[in-house]
Amino acid sequence: MQGYYPLFTAIPLGMAFFNLLAAKINQKISDFLAFLAMASLSVMAVKMLFEAPFAYHVGGWAPPFGILLISDGLSSMLLVIINVIGLLAMIYSTKYMDSYTAKEKYYTLFLLMIAGMNGVVITGDLFNLYVFLEIASIASYALVGFGCEKNELEASFKYLILGGVASTLILFGIAFLYSLTGTLNMPDVAIELGKIGMNKGVGFVMALFIAGFGLKASSVPFHAWLPDAHPSAPAPISAMLSGVLIKALGVYSIARLMFHIFGPSALVSSIIMFLGALSMVVGVFLAVGQHDFKRMLAYHSISQMGYVTLGIGLGLNPNVSPALAALALFGGLFHMVNHAVFKSCLFLCSGAFEYRTGTRDKLKMGGLVRKMPVTSATCSIASLSISGVPPFNGFWSKLIIIFAFLKAGYTIYGVLAIFVAFMTMISFIRLQMNVLFGELPKRFEKIKEAPFLMTLPLVVLAILCLAIGIAYPFIDSVMLEAAKDTLLDQAAFLSFIAGV
Amino acid sequence: MTLYFLTMVLFVMGLYCLVAKKNIIKKIIGIVIIEYSINLFLILVGWRKGGIAPILMKGMDQKELVEHSVDPLPQALVLTSIVIGLGVLALMVSICLRLYEKYKTFDMSKINRLKG
Numbered sequence: 001m002q003g004y005y006p007l008f009t010a011i012p013l014g015m016a017f018f019n020l021l022a023a024k025i026n027q028k029i030s031d032f033l034a035f036l037a038m039a040s041l042s043v044m045a046v047k048m049l050f051e052a053p054f055a056y057h058v059g060g061w062a063p064p065f066g067i068l069l070i071s072d073g074l075s076s077m078l079l080v081i082i083n084v085i086g087l088l089a090m091i092y093s094t095k096y097m098d099s100y101t102a103k104e105k106y107y108t109l110f111l112l113m114i115a116g117m118n119g120v121v122i123t124g125d126l127f128n129l130y131v132f133l134e135i136a137s138i139a140s141y142a143l144v145g146f147g148c149e150k151n152e153l154e155a156s157f158k159y160l161i162l163g164g165v166a167s168t169l170i171l172f173g174i175a176f177l178y179s180l181t182g183t184l185n186m187p188d189v190a191i192e193l194g195k196i197g198m199n200k201g202v203g204f205v206m207a208l209f210i211a212g213f214g215l216k217a218s219s220v221p222f223h224a225w226l227p228d229a230h231p232s233a234p235a236p237i238s239a240m241l242s243g244v245l246i247k248a249l250g251v252y253s254i255a256r257l258m259f260h261i262f263g264p265s266a267l268v269s270s271i272i273m274f275l276g277a278l279s280m281v282v283g284v285f286l287a288v289g290q291h292d293f294k295r296m297l298a299y300h301s302i303s304q305m306g307y308v309t310l311g312i313g314l315g316l317n318p319n320v321s322p323a324l325a326a327l328a329l330f331g332g333l334f335h336m337v338n339h340a341v342f343k344s345c346l347f348l349c350s351g352a353f354e355y356r357t358g359t360r361d362k363l364k365m366g367g368l369v370r371k372m373p374v375t376s377a378t379c380s381i382a383s384l385s386i387s388g389v390p391p392f393n394g395f396w397s398k399l400i401i402i403f404a405f406l407k408a409g410y411t412i413y414g415v416l417a418i419f420v421a422f423m424t425m426i427s428f429i430r431l432q433m434n435v436l437f438g439e440l441p442k443r444f445e446k447i448k449e450a451p452f453l454m455t456l457p458l459v460v461l462a463i464l465c466l467a468i469g470i471a472y473p474f475i476d477s478v479m480l481e482a483a484k485d486t487l488l489d490q491a492a493f494l495s496f497i498a499g500v
Numbered sequence: 501m502t503l504y505f506l507t508m509v510l511f512v513m514g515l516y517c518l519v520a521k522k523n524i525i526k527k528i529i530g531i532v533i534i535e536y537s538i539n540l541f542l543i544l545v546g547w548r549k550g551g552i553a554p555i556l557m558k559g560m561d562q563k564e565l566v567e568h569s570v571d572p573l574p575q576a577l578v579l580t581s582i583v584i585g586l587g588v589l590a591l592m593v594s595i596c597l598r599l600y601e602k603y604k605t606f607d608m609s610k611i612n613r614l615k616g
Contacts, residue, residue, distance in 0.1 A: 157595050160592055165534070168531075184573075
């Protein structure tokens with residue numbers, strides 16, 4: 001597999017181009033090519049889980065001069081999330097996107113976004129990270145505005161402005177770091193920073209990175225774009241944005257940079273934990289009052305990502321016992337996987353309801369369980385999962401995070417996490433009462449179940465919700481443990497420069 | 501030092517333009533100013549007083565070149581970042597045109613169907 005590592009960005013980039021050509025011949029070929037690209041990427045991503053860590057030198061240039069691609073537990077985990085959710089969203093779009101024009105352009109943008117995210121996850125070079133981040137961001141700006149109606153364009157423009165500021169802040173941070181260390185290779189930067197130690201310049205770079213990547217991850221003071229952008233996109237893209245993009249671009253980058261380049265520090269840890277707790281609480285309060293199905297889900301994304309940030313924040317703290325830090329970090333990473341599964345399932349469900357009923361207002365729906373049983377069942381499972389009901393996956397990760405915080409003596413954060421879990425549950429019970437049960441409005445008498453290609457990804461995701469909850473030891477041994485160990489082991493990351 | 505300071509002044513001007521102006525065209529100009537201030541900063545990182553171009557000419561000693569030339573890496577980075585900036589700018593302007601078609605205005609305070 002080692003020699004094929006760059007294919008993770010090469011396949012989607014190439015296919016994005018050929019798709020446009022193929023669509024000139026026949027639309028069906030374009031559908032099939034896009035599916036083929038995503039299917040092969042998912043198979044490769046799952047195979048990467050069983051590989052030992054290695055470093056790939058692009059063009060044969062030895063580090064620190066050439067670009068380095070890194071494969072370790074964390075990047076393998078993210079690759080699986082990106083490509084598997086991407087495959088399911090792609091299957092869903094083949095039917096759903098028929099209601100839009102210019103389907104082949106949609107595929108092109110979708111594949112570009114996948115290429116960007118894969119690139120961010122596998123790269124070991126700071127400037128390369130910025131370039132791939134921009135590819136993914138530009139594709140996502142265009143995808144948010146894909147409907148080209150009033151709301152979509154407005155959301156896209158807001159997202160573009162804030163995303164543009166975030167990108168420039170990140171570039172500024174990279175430039176500053178280069179002037180401090182004289183290198184862009186991540187392990188090399190980490191070694192140089194170890195020699196310099198902590199000073200004002202390094203602190204400034206950290207602040208720039210937290211602000212820049214925090215904007216991409218939409219932590220609370222930087223969250224204004226998310227509740228507009230995510231609901232305005234087509235449903236499969238909402239699922240990709242909420243389920244994958246904010247993790248790969250935002251939280252993954254923060255975790256990689258803070259753990260591996262700057263190293264654990266109490267100050268950064270407390271800042272990240274505070275941001276996490278703030279997003280958790282503010283997100284859930286804003287979510288409760290929403291009538292729009294997708295807008296409510298978007299606010300819950302902010303709140304659930306708060307849990308992930310909280311767990312990663314405690315993992316960064318050098319003052320708590322290593323076992324507890326590792327436990328909190330593990331909980332955060334586990335919740336990241338779980339959130340990818342249940343939130344993309346919920347967004348796809350909302351898309352299926354909208355496809356048949358033509359509305360996103362949850363007060364105008366009702367009794368849909370009788371007309372659309374499969375979609376409703378999957379929606380129920382995902383709702384139970386996000387609200388943390390025991391056999392499903394969301395419960396375990398929340399439990400681990402809360403337990404770690406109470407044990408480590410951060411009682412306030414632990415109690416807040418319990419409170420937010422409770423609020424989330426109330427919010428999703430109300431959602432189910434409004435949408436699935438109750439009286440069926442007269443005008444929905446004739447609607448049918450969503451098409452097979454749309455229910456298939458929903459069923460797969462619902463099964464995953466249950467499977468990750470029950471077969472938790474298997475998932476743990478295959479990906480989570482390796483990802484956690486990777487983040488805590490800075491020495492192994494530094495050794496990549498020698499080319500393991 | 502003055503040059504670094506002036507770059508930061510440019511950055512703050514762009515930020516002011518982005519935050520305070522209501523016209524979306526002016527907001528776009530603000531973003532572009534911010535981008536260029538960062539590009540200038542990158543160039544300044546590699547710059548040295550009296551430096552020569554980092555090209556190895558015939559009959560030039562390698563050591564001498566390393567001692568006198570400017571750092572070539574930031575220049576390569578700036579080229580890339582200018583191209584990315586062009587892509588973002590093109591997208592921004594096209595979305596802005598579409599917004600004008602739908603709303604018949606460039607005033608951001610009148611484009612407010614979505615409540616954050």
